[in-house]
Amino acid sequence: MKILIVNTLYYPHKIGGAEISVQSIAEGLQKKGIEVAVLTLGERNEDLVSNNVPIYRLTLENTFWPFDQIERSKIDKLKWHISDVYNSKYNKRIHEIINVFNPTIIHTNNLTGFSVAIWDVAKERGIKVVHTLRDYYLQCPKTNKFKKGSACSTQCLECKLLSKKKKNVSQKIDIVTGISNSILQSHIDQGYFKNALK
Incomplete structure (x- = not known):
């Protein structure tokens, strides 16, 4: 079995718990003898290895790097989010990585970017x-x-419009889990992942 783990950021880039958790999963699986590689984003393309885990880092393909704490205008943010609804600019490179690594499973996590x-x-x-x-x-x-x-009690119009495509594509997922029951149930209640094992 080969698992390609996908997360927006990966070591040494860290913002919160997701990056720590994903690194722990990748390194833990690798120690158990499962072949693992990580696909992540950065400010430049690079292939490297960290703690025996191969990392494929792709240049972010959007209007700006969103993790630099620089304040942007509402218009700039909206343009970024519209581009991020369905960004196929990575597809060629992802196909190339799949050809090289040949994963059995792709495990996606944070997908911003x-x-x-x-x-x-x-x-x-x-x-x-x-x-x-x-x-x-x-x-x-x-x-x-x-x-x-x-906290939002209902989904606003902007979020409905920007999430419609994401909900549609979520029906193609094989297995879904969440870091909590509430986050998983929230998505199920909204009609996501209808065909996935939960």
């Missing part, structure tokens, strides 16, 4: 996809369902 287009690439290649929900990216482009100082 990649978008759900990677799920279609996996399905084109006949590769099973496991997705771990770590935030609300599929429902809310800001990933947190939080607006104007409070």
Whole structure:
């Protein structure tokens, strides 16, 4: 078995718990004798190895690097999120990585920057996809369902429009899990992952 783990960021880039968790999973599987590689984003293309885990880092294909703490205008952010609904600019390189690594399973995590287009690439290649929900990216482009100082009780029009394609493509996932029951149930209640084992 070979597993290609996909996460927006990976060591040494860390913002929160997802990056630590994904690194732990990758290195843990590798120690158990399962071949693992990580596909992640950065400010330049590079292939490297960290703690015996091969890492394929792709240049972010969007209007700006969103992790540099620089404040952007609402228009610039909207353009970024529109591009991130379904960003197929990585597809050629992802196909190349699949050709080299030949994964049995693709395990996706945070997809900000990649978008759900990677799920279609996996399905084109006949590769099973496991997705771990770590935030609300599929429902809310800001990933947190939080607006104007409070949690959102319903989905606003902007989020509905920006998440429609993501919901449609989520029906192609084979297995889905979440970091909590509530985050998983929230997506199931919204009609995501209807065909996936949960």
